[in-house]
Amino acid sequence: MESYANAFVVLLNFLIIPGLAYGSQLALGALGVTIIYSVLRFSNFAHGEAMSFGAMFTILTTWLFQSWGWHLGPLPTAIIALPVGCLVTVIFLLGTDKLVYQFYRKQKAAPVIYMIASVGVVFVMNGIIRFIIGPRDQSFADGARFIFTARDFKEWFGLSESLALRSTTVITIVTAIIVVAIVFWFLNKTRTGKSMRAYSDNEDLALLSGIDPDKVVRVAWIITAILATVAGTLYGLDKSYKPFTYLQLLLPIFAAAIVGGVGNPVGAIVGGLVIAFSEIAVTFAYTKVIAYTLPEFMHVDGLAQLLSTDYKFAVSFVILVVVLLIKPTGIMGGKTI
Amino acid sequence: MKKLLLALAATTMLTGSAFAGSHSPVKIGVILGFTGPIESITPAMGAAAELAMKEVSDSGKLLDGVKVESVRADSTCVDAAAATAAAERLITSDKVAAIMGADCSGVTGAILQNAARPNGIVMISPSATSPGLSDAEDDGLFFRTAPSDARQGEIVADILTGKGVKSIAITYTNNDYGKGLSDAIKANFEKAGGTVTIVAAHEDGKGDYSAEVGALAQAGGEVLVVAGYVDQGGKGVIQGALDTGAFDTFYLPDGMVGDSLAEAIGEGLNGSYGANPGTDSPGAASFQEMAKAADFDGTSSFAAESYDAAALIMLAMEAAGSTASADLKAKVMDVANAPGEKIFPGELAKALELIKAGTDIDYVGATAVELIGPGESAGNYREIEIKDGKLSVVGYR
Secondary structure (H helix, E strand, C coil): CHHHHHHHHHHHHHHHHHHHHHHHHHHHHHHHHHHHHHHHCCCCCCHHHHHHHHHHHHHHHHHHHHHCCCCECCECCHHHHHHHHHHHHHHHHHHHHHHHHHHHHHHCCCHHHHHHHHHHHHHHHHHHHHHHHCCCCECCCCCCCEEECHHHHHHHHCCCCCCCEEHHHHHHHHHHHHHHHHHHHHHHHCHHHHHHHHHHHCHHHHHHCCCCHHHHHHHHHHHHHHHHHHHHHHHHHHCCECHHHHHHHHHHHHHHHHHHCECCHHHHHHHHHHHHHHHHHHCCECHHHHHHHCCHHHCCCCCCECCCHHHHHHHHHHHHHHHHHHCCCCCCCCECC | CHHHHHHHHHHHHHHHHHHHHHCCCEEEEEEECCCCCCCCCHHHHHHHHHHHHHHHHHHCCCCCCCCEEEEEEECCCCCHHHHHHHHHHHHHHCCCCEEEECCCHHHHHHHHHHHHHHHCCEEEECCCCCHHHHHCCCCCCEEEEEECHHHHHHHHHHHHHHCCCCEEEEEEECCHHHHHHHHHHHHHHHHCCCEEEEEEEECCCCCCCHHHHHHHHHHCCCEEEEECCCCCHHHHHHHHHHHCCCCCCEEECHHHCCHHHHHHHHHHHCCCEEEEECCCCHHHHHHHHHHHHCCCCCCCCCHHHHHHHHHHHHHHHHHHCCCCHHHHCCCHHHHHCCCCEEECCCCHHHHHHHHHCCCCEEECCCCCCCEECCCEECCCEEEEEEECCEEEEEEEC
């Protein structure tokens, strides 16, 4: 029995908990991408930078609060700085929309033009972020780092394997659940949310029934900015903040959005978790798990790894290709790109 | 108004031509990854190289008063095509006489083969350490003030076996540098009788390293060797390994030695150790003071090597009596190596005078440069240990 417990702890520590945290971060990112895609009908490549921008302002505010001596005890100060970061990002994204995308909307430009324009926005935001905070790593996490450490766990249970639980991991998962719940409630229950869905389903019909398109676009950007800031900050808290990583994060986020089904909010969550877990599970070395659970003659000397971690990124893209081939609308059925 | 403009234009043209008449400045390209995965250490590298150029310009002694200008270009560290285009621009449009760079091994090889060799331009890299560059075809144009990682592999194996470590796990950053270094470490450690449980790559700039940490943890080992970058994946892997309790001792090769790591990770890193290029020669200390006066961080990785690389180019120009790469390439080894009068940072003016007087010099510089074999630094390593959240030097090898 104890050996099964050990195997479970190994999986929990190295696979399930990290997967859930990474999955929630991807899901929040993918949700933002999906909302812009369903309302404005283009792939917003600047989403990674929006996350970075939001996180940056949250960090700056956190530092300010820290210098004032504000603390949340065991929780990171960044949580109270989050609303400020969200607000600045909302203003910034609405400004970008006014300056860039509105022009193309008036021209009724093709989605691909929006997409290329968003690549331009990426570079500008990239520059602004580096200008303000610099290219270096920034640390802003404070409060308790662990809920319990690997050593605590060993003392409590006396198992040979141990488990550590970081507070940022828990905060990430809990915040992601809360934010997603609010977004769903907003989209499904409120008048504005319903008008957004109507606009997304059929633009002409929505316009005919008196929905204000400008308002829908504005609300879409506001939600996206909030999602991006929350996702970016959580990511920065859980790992570390470095402007460069956010551009890299864009690929798994898009993979998550597409696998789940672009334009489908549930799909974004499912996609995020699928991508995160597949990256970790397929490249995981199962030696110890096998040693704990299977009879002796089946034990292996090697690592029992399906694929080397070198292929981590290949995994998510293989899944992406397979999904696009079999079900082009994604697992949960969204739109085709 | 029109007359005034005309007069103004005439004067500018006059001053322009007057300038060109006496001594037109010589340009040296500084091609480093100002954007990309090592963007946080390149500002100090560039500043160090430009510090050497300024020193020479201000002295007015290079070839009887030639000024040196720096032209920066972005190598991106990872994108070989972009780096080659940037180098091509430096050579053909800015007409640089030589190149200080590039930084990462992959782009350095690409620039050497696609831009420097076809145009016959000398390049001295301060930080490309891949063993593969030792036997690259270079027409005698390529040098480096950083040692090859083949040498570092021996050092790592020595230190680890010296501490009685029997089994290690290795993770490396997935590029020419990381691969070359991890191969060298694996070969040397196994030769010394140790076991390597797993060699797993990690990708830089990806933020999430749960999968890598998972695989490394399952393979086990007494020490985790992290052949990565201090502000990149290397840090992420160490953080993940500590958080999950997978490893508690780490070996830190050159790319991982930095104060920022100890600061960011905190007490978990205590007891870990490593080595990076470094020397206790007096040049290292005087370079730190110069860096402080010039307002950049001289301890930042490869800053000292960058100063030396730029200095060597200019000293070789004086020795060759020409700023052309074709002439100066034969002189680099001469000015860098013994015999001759030892030259430390801040003494470039003196070195130029000595060369002009026909005296042999031995450029020691900030990193005790001694070029061996195909023109690469022999390598002096500084062994460090982390105690109480701080790097402390325990010896030199």
